[in-house]
Amino acid sequence: MAMDMTNSFSPTYHLDLKTVENAERFALFVEAVAAGIWDWDIETDEEWWSDRFYQTLGYAPGEIKANYRNWLSNILHPEDRPLVEDAVRQHLQNQVPYRVEVRQKHKTLGYRWFETQGQAKFDSDGKPTRMVGSIIDVHSRKTGQMLQEKYEFLLEEMSAMGNIGAWEYHAGDLSPRWSPQIYAIHGLVEAEQPDLTTAVNYYIPEHRPIIQEAVERGLNEGTDYDVDLQLMMPDGKTKWVRIIGKPFYHTTGAIAGIRGVIMDVNTPKTMELERLRTINLLSSQNNRLQNFAHIVSHNLRSHASNLQMLISFIDQEKDPGQVQLLTKMLRTTSSALTETLDNLGEVIKMQNLTNVKKTQVNLKDVFDKTLIILQGSIEATGIKIASDFAAFSTIDFDPVYAESVVLNLVSNAVKYHDPSKTSWVNLYTHISDEGRLGLSVQDNGLGMDLDNIGDRLFGMYKTFHNNADARGLGLFLTKNQVESMGGIIEVQSRPSYGTTFTVWF
Amino acid sequence: MRKLAKVCLIDDDQIYLFAMRRIIQHLELCDTVEDFSNPETALAAFRNWPDGMPDLIMVDINMPVMDGWQFLSMYQTIVSKLSTKPALYMVSSSIDEADVERANLHPLLDGYLVKPITAEKLLAIFGQD
Structure with a gap:
């Protein structure tokens, strides 16, 4: 051409x-x-x-x-x-x-x-x-190229501003690829890429199985994940991060790996947890205040009105024998009032949580102490009390609260025993599938119909048996003590079969 | 004022029961005063009194095992068959607004009385009958 x-x-x-x-x-x-x-x-x-x-x-x-x-x-x-x-x-x-x-x-x-x-x-x-x-x-x-430069710039700015890092794991070799921001989030200097085990071990021990399982499920089943976990920083502190992972695929459709981002969410997450803690604290304090108002409104007033009536009778009464009887009743009412005031004092003590400290408490020692305190009523009722601390015997708890909780639960079991049968109480420790430590106090006593009682069981001044000793304060205090230590109390009961209280620490 | 035949008091507070019985008898307001410290015993007695229901019942809110509100739901089935229903008052030392409100709205209740129950308060109730 x-x-x-x-x-x-x-x-x-x-x-x-x-x-x-x-x-x-x-x-x-x-x-x-x-x-x-x-x-x-x-x-x-x-x-x-x-x-x-x-x-x-x-x-x-x-x-x-x-x-x-x-x-x-x-x-x-x-x-x-x-x-x-x-x-x-x-x-x-x-x-x-x-x-x-x-x-x-x-x-x-x-x-x-x-x-x-x-x-x-x-x-x-x-x-x-x-x-x-x-x-x-x-x-x-x-x-x-200009567009790419613009996006690279935006991405870099955004990941720095948002504390977000990107990563990628390839199926097969399982070597993660980390963006520079991820090293910063982990508090590490940029070095060679860590393998998966090393990367998982940067999390606190409780969270390692979660991320391990999420990655495995992502690689095997193609599931996305989005989890909040805590990193263990080189300085020993912990940091909340959000990890989002999505599988990506070969052209054949096979899972090629997972890629995703890690975001530093420590500040918002810590604030969220703090808010939750404050809400829980406030609602439990509010609960106590309501119970307080209830005592003042009901229990103190009922004693006061009895005193008022008895005194007006004494004023009008001419018969010395009747006056003597009325005076005796006045004395009974007066001591009931004193007891109510003492109970109020116990609740006030509960309000002041500053003296409460968690230490290692040996449940066996606590149990032995309880037996000595309850010796009189145990012997009088002939109840057989057994214990088993094979699963564990030490808990992290306030020692005074621990004694109070065990005493209340065992004394309840003794108090509400069924006189028509050979009564027993069994106190034992156990560990749940999730690894939570539990202490159960089981009895074959009178039992309760929980459908009827519901959440009133742990309320103040609620008694569910016509028992002269029933004060209605024990379970209220127990629940508050357990919860202030971060625990949970549960109950299972069936009328005439018995009751089991379980404290999860 | 008509003298009532039978008054029934339901309360777990023995001092209160003693005092009420004394005031009612002193004022000669009725012939018979029955008292129960356990509402379940009271309900059992009502079931056995087809012709002898009291003219007036005063029940406490705060009682162990079965409280005043639970008593009311059981009581309803007993009195639903009766042509003339006893006058029924809820009694409590609670000045809790929620209790007062709930009592005012309850169709079975004729009123809510705050302890202490004085002779004047009793006279007002008995006079209404």
């Missing part, structure tokens, strides 16, 4: 071609390359532009005047002009290679990015005479 050189070349332009063969070869070359070619006569300022040069800019060959001035003023983006002029000067004066990325105005598409490079020819005096070069449309690459 030979090319008509006389048509393509500017008539004012003199090409130094020795042979037609050379000319043909040059024409072929110009046609074959994807670039537009320009040839600038520096002395005349005239230029020759190849057909492809015109086409690249959306023009028909020869449609606009090919010279350097025209190009500078009308084709080149005004903002890029200083760059071009400077680069050309540097090339012509100092032979710095000429290669720039600039915007040029396409006939219909507006400004587009081009890469242009060129080489000048110098005469024997070192004066430049002409310069030949090429232009290539690099618009998609350049805009793509």
Whole structure:
């Protein structure tokens, strides 16, 4: 495909071609390359532009005047002009290679990015005479690259601002790939990528099985996960992080690995937990206050009204025998009032949680102490009391509370025994499937109908048996003591079969 | 004022029962005073008295095992068959607004009395009958 050189070349332009063969070869070359070619006569300022040069800019060959001035003023983006002029000067004066990325105005598409490079020819005096070069449309690459740079910048800023790091695990080798932010979140210096076991071990022991299982399920079943877990930092502190993981797939559909993000959520999570703790504290305090109001409203008033009535009777009574009887009743009421006031004192003590401290408490010692205190009533009722501390015998609890809890539960079991059968109480420790420590006090006593009693069981001054000793305060105190130590108390009961109280520490 | 034949008191407080019986007898308000410290015993007695229901019942709210409210739901099935129902008052030393409100809304109750029950309060109730 030979090319008509006389048509393509500017008539004012003199090409130094020795042979037609050379000319043909040059024409072929110009046609074959994807670039537009320009040839600038520096002395005349005239230029020759190849057909492809015109086409690249959306023009028909020869449609606009090919010279350097025209190009500078009308084709080149005004903002890029200083760059071009400077680069050309540097090339012509100092032979710095000429290669720039600039915007040029396409006939219909507006400004587009081009890469242009060129080489000048110098005469024997070192004066430049002409310069030949090429232009290539690099618009998609350049805009793509700019977009990528923009996203990279945004991503970097966002991950730094949001304390978010990205990671990827590939199925098979299971080597995680961590972004720099993940090292920062872990409090580690950027080093070699840790293996999965190492990465899992950065979490606190209780949380390791959770992340391990999430990763395994993700790899085997393709399930997503989104969990809040605590990291163990190198300084020994812990940090809440949110880990989101999603599997990704090979083109075959097989799971290729998991990728996701880790976010530092320590501040919001700590605040959330603190809020929950405060709410729990407030609602339990509110509960105690309501019970308080109840004692004042009911129990104190009932004693007061009895006193008032008895005194008015004594005032009117003439018979000394009757007065003596009334005085005796007055004394009974007065001591009942004193007991209520003592109970109030116990509740006030509960309010003041500052003296409460968790230490290692041996349940066996606590149990032995309880037996000594209850010795009288145990012997009087003939109840058999057994204990079993095989599962564990030490708990982290306030020692005074521990004694109070065990005493209350055992004395309740003794108090509400069923006189019609051989009574027994069994106190034993056990560990749940979830690893929680439990202490149960089981009896074969009177039992209760829990459907009827419901949540009133642990209320203050609620008694459910017509028993002279029933004070209705024990279970209220027990529940509050257990809960203030972060525990739970549960009850199972069936009338005439017996009751089991379980404290989970 | 008509003298009532039978008044029934249900309360676990022995001192209160003693005092009420004394006031009622002193004022000669009725012939018979029955008292129960356990509402279940009272209900059992009502079931055995088809013709001898009391004219007036005063029941306490705060009692062990079965409280005044639970008593009311059991009591309802007993009196639903009767043509003339006894006057029924809830008694408590509680001045809790919630208790007062609940008692005022209860269809079976004729009123809510706050302890101590004085001769004046009793006279007002017996006078209404």
